[in-house]
Structures are given as structure tokens and as C-alpha cells.
Amino acid sequence: MQSHPPGKPPKSDPETRFLQKPGFLSAMQPSLIVDAHEDIAYNMLAFGRDYNRSAAETRQIENASGSQAINHNDQSVLGWPDYQRGRVAIVFSTLFATPLRRATGNWDTQVYGDYDQAQRLYRAQLDTYRNLTDRAPDHFQFIATRTDLESVLADWSDSSRATHPVGLVPLMEGAEGVRNPSELEDWWQSGLHMIGPAWAGTRFCGGTREPGPLTDEGRALLEAMAELGFTLDLSHMDELSARQSLDLYEGPIIASHANAAALLPGYDGNRLLPDDVIKGLIAHDAIIGVVPFCAFMKNGWKIGDKRDEITLATLAAHVDYICQMAGDARHVGLGSDFDGGFGLSAIPAGMDTIADLQALGPILQAKGYHDEEVAAIFGENWLRHLRTYLPA
């Protein structure tokens, strides 16, 4: 069992920490991106999306065929050629299904009414990643171990190669796919090493729009997860459950996709992170993936609203907020959630696909972030977590 030392990083003056010297433009390759949250398997199974294609090609095909995907998940912003252009090397790719009470129509094939159904759907999504990576290993590789991780990263650092495989690290979102904590060992052996107990509320804890504490089953799940070394993803957990988990979880913790609630004045939901939870995450040496979704960057913004004033500079403010709180750039990363219930019309103005996340780099440099800090935020922080906690 990995126990996690709650070492707090050194503090420095928040006013000056990131203004010591301006970032210089180096001749190096742009930083690698690690994206900590994408519902790839869900989109493949619910809508037949093929992520070997570019986002532009997927849009063309879906628009021509009148695909349900556009009505329910907007125009795609993801695809293998876009990962290449954006140097997106690693994606935490989710296992996600919808509980029946939150389903919005028959179009959604990934809906469960009981835990056996949930288990089958979550398993099928893990199999989907195995199939995708078996069929197209030049495009995608399954990451179950540190060895798998280093092999993908070695490919990306080999500049003689024109293209590189994108590493997929599976992440369970909403833990109803685990019927009993005794099944965790089997999930671990299958290559799953990260679990978020909530999406909506689950029998384990309160979740988005369904507040509540950790339950006895939730405590048992966390205890068994820590025993095996699972990373706990606090995203979507109600803040009460999140605080309780920060107090008792003995394994590694992250928030794969969540923004700071304090930057959305008037926000009164339970999906974004209150300051004390962010501080707790930092104290656990956790990493928080900021989300470039307009509704998480401006309070009250709805799909269909204009996004003109919401830009990557807004996302940079979210990055900076967490860095200032931490006193360093080691606790923030990217967790786009792209194609996760929103698409092109709900991402920052000026962005077309995930490749455009690279434009965040110069914005951070202009704020005073050094090259190494930008690299940490883009990917190195997540890589540090994976290198520490994936099995060998």
C-alpha cells in the first residue's frame, strides 16, 4: 500500500512568485500536453465516434449524416491528428456511464439501472480501449504501467519519428462499475488505477447536484482503494464527501477536471472546488486539472450563449489562481473534458480543437511563468503523478 505523505510545498510571496523574470521563448519543441479527462470510450460507444479521425473529419461525417452526437454532444474537438498537432501525448480516458435517473433520452446507450449493468458497461468501455489500442497501436497505446508510460514518452521524444502514439490511461468516473470493493483487485489487474467515486451521487458519496457525505460503502471503497494504491479522483464529489475523503484517504489524490469556484462569483452549485478543498488538495500534493469549458469559467453561462469574452486568458486565470494558492506551479494541470457533454460551441473563443490548447503557453509566459513552469502545467505535473503511482 502506498501511503501518501501530506508534505506542503514551500510558500513564497504570492504577489511576486511568478513575476521574477519573464519567460523566454526557447527554440525547444512546445511542451507535451497530458489531458486528464476525456470521455473517449463513451463517445465511441454512444455515437460511433472514431478518434483516429481528425475533429474536422468527424464533424463533416456527423453533419452529413445528421448524427445524434451533434444534438447531444456538440461538434467534436478531438481526434488523433489534432493530438499530434497539439502534442497531446497522454490522455486520462474515462470509463463513464449514466445512471438511469439522469438519462436524457434513448439516444444514450451507456445507461445503467442497476450495478450489474453498470459493471458491464464500465467493463465494455475498458475493453474498448484495449481494442482501440490493439487495432491502431501507431495511434493509441494503453497505459497500465510505468513501462507503458515510458515507452510512449520515449516515442514522443524521438524527433526522427513523424507521428507518435497517444497514451491512454483509464480513469473510472462514477464508481458504480465496482459492485463490491472485493472487485477492485480485478480492476487493478485489468489496468485501471484511478477512480472517481462520484459523477451524480452514488451509493458511495454525494455527487454533482446530489449533495451528501461519504457513506459506509464509500468508506469501505476508499479503504480498499488505498490498500491497492488507487488514485482517488475527487472531481464531481460533493464538497462534504471531498472534505471527508481528504481527511481519511491514505492513497494518492487528484481532481482530474474541476475549476476554482471562487473565480465564478455567485456560483452556488457543488461541481466546482471551494478554496478549502483546493488547499486540502495542495496539502496532499494533488494535481487539479483545469477545465476549458465556458460554463466552468463564467457563472451562469449556458450552451448557446456567446463565448467571445471567455478565452484562454480566462483559463490562464484559473491556472494562476491555483498556482498562487500553492505558491508554485506543481499542483495544476489540464483536464479538458472535451467532447464530454459539450464541444466546439462551449470552448474558449479562438479555439477550434484540442491542438489550440498550446496557445495557453504564451499567455502563461506573458504572466511571468517560466518555460519549466509551463511544461509542468501542460504535462509534467501529471507525468510526475503517473511515474510515482502507476505500478512498475
Ligand SMILES: [Zn+2]
Ligand atoms: Zn465529469
